[in-house]
Amino acid sequence: MAGKTPIPVARAQRNIAMNLDLARRQQRITVELLAERANLSVPTVRNILNHGSGTLENFLRVVRILGLMDPVVDATDPLNTDIGKLRANEDTPLRVRK
Numbered sequence: 001m002a003g004k005t006p007i008p009v010a011r012a013q014r015n016i017a018m019n020l021d022l023a024r025r026q027q028r029i030t031v032e033l034l035a036e037r038a039n040l041s042v043p044t045v046r047n048i049l050n051h052g053s054g055t056l057e058n059f060l061r062v063v064r065i066l067g068l069m070d071p072v073v074d075a076t077d078p079l080n081t082d083i084g085k086l087r088a089n090e091d092t093p094l095r096v097r098k
């Protein structure tokens with residue numbers, strides 16, 4: 001049971017949803033076209049763009065269509081953090097890319 005969504009998580013969901021919707025509007029892509037290109041239903045895409053909720057896979061499908069996949073992947077790379085950079089040479093396991 002996950003419990004109530006923490007405030008910082010809810011805020012991030014709203015901000016990410018707004019950012020994705022802005023990217024969509026700047027590229028002049030309709031919600032319907034975005035849904036079609038991402039192979040998702042229109043209600044699913046609206047849920048992602050309005051509330052920032054949905055599965056990680058569906059989020060990534062939308063991000064890919066909007067051309068934001070690389071920045072999202074880079075944002076989760078621990079080697080892009082101060083701690084990750086400091087500990088890069090320690091005996092932490094190397095990541096395996098597929």
